[in-house]
Amino acid sequence: MLTKTTRGKHFRLWGLSLIVTSVMALSACGSDKNGDVSQGSESAGNQPAEVKVTKVTQVTNWFAEPEHGGQYAxxxxGFYKDAGLDMTIQPGGPGVSASQxxxxxKAEFGxxxxxxxxLARENGIPLVAIAATFQKNxxxxxxxxxxxxxxxxxxxHKVYVGSGVAFWEYLKKAYKLDTVQEMKYTGSLANxxxxxxxATQIYVTSEPFTMQQEGVDVDYFLNYDLGYKQYGNILFTTEDYIKDHPxxxxxxxxxxxxxxxxxxxNSEEINKVMQEKNPDLKLEAMAFGTKAQEALVYGGDAETNGVGYMNKEIWEGLQKQLVDIGILKKTAPIDEAFTNEFLPAK
Structure with missing residues (x-):
C-alpha cells in the first residue's frame, strides 16, 4: 500500500499516462485565471493604494518532502508574497499528474x-521547463x-522496476541487461x-534511509552517474503562460x-513546516533526505550559475537518448523545451 512516504510515485510509467487528446482539449480551452486581488495600503496622501497580488498555484510531484524544500521555504x-504572488502549493500524490x-x-506551475x-511536448502538450531544482536526478x-x-x-537477477520506465529502458540498452528478471515495482521493499x-528502483534521498532504519545495509547506482543525465524536479509552465505572463x-x-x-x-526550520503538511514523514527521514540531496541541488552547474540553471547539452543528450531507446519518435528544437531567462541574475 502506498503511503505519503513511499517514493515509487516519482517513477512515472511511460508513456506519459495522460490521455493526450483530452488534455489537449482542455489546454485549448485555456484558463487565464490569474485572479488579481487588491490589497490596500496607505499612500502619502492617506489614500488607499491598490497593490495587485496574483493568485497562482503550483503542483508538486508528491506530498511535502525535502525535494520541495525551496518551494515551501x-x-x-513570504518570498512569494513579496514577489506579488498569492501562492497555493498543491501536493501531488498517487494518480495526480502535474503535467495534466x-x-x-487548472494550475499555472508544476x-x-x-x-x-x-515526451509531453512530442504529444502536443507545450510544457516548458523554467528551472531545474535538482542538477542531478x-x-x-x-x-x-x-x-x-x-x-x-x-x-x-531480479530488479523491481516500473514497466517501460524511461531510465530503465536506457540502462538496459546501455549496459546490455538482457537477462535481468524484471519484476513489477509496487512501492514495497519487502521482496x-x-x-x-x-535490486530495486529508488529515490536515493528516501529508500536508503528506510533500509538503514531496518538494519539492512545497502548501496545504490545513481542513474545520472550511469549516463542517464536528466534534471530532477523541474519547475514548468506552458508556452502560452510564458507568452501572456512573463x-x-x-x-x-x-x-x-x-x-x-x-x-x-535552514532546512531544519523548513522541514518542520513541511512535516505539518505531511506528518507521515518523520523529521529524521527529512534530515536524511536533505543531506542526501544537497550535492544534487547545489552542486554541478549550480555552483557557478545558481540553483535552477539548465545546460543545453544535458537537454540535448537526454533527448537523443530517448530517441535512441524509442521513447521519443524524433528530435525537436531543444531550445523550445527549456529556458534560463527567468532565473535570477548571477
Missing part, C-alpha cells in the same frame, strides 16, 4: 522530470551492500529485503530560487 518565509493539471489551466517535459537502483560493483552484474540478490513567471522563478537558497542553511 519561499511560501513560509498545468496543461488544462513540478516533474525532464524526460516528462520532452535522485533516481537510482538500490542493491544489497557489497553485492555488485557494476550494474551489468544485475544480469540473471527486495528478502532477496539479497535483487512577469509572473519571472516572479515565481526568482522567489522559488530564493527559497532554495534559504533552505540550504
Amino acid at each position: 519561499a511560501l513560509s518565509k 493539471i498545468v496543461a488544462s489551466g 513540478m516533474g522530470q525532464a524526460d516528462e517535459i520532452l 535522485p533516481q537510482g537502483i538500490m542493491y544489497h551492500k557489497d553485492k555488485y560493483k557494476d550494474i551489468s552484474e544485475l544480469n540473471g 527486495f529485503v528478502a532477496d539479497p540478490e535483487s 512577469d509572473i513567471v519571472k516572479a515565481y522563478v526568482e522567489a522559488s530560487i530564493k527559497g532554495w537558497d534559504y533552505y540550504k542553511d
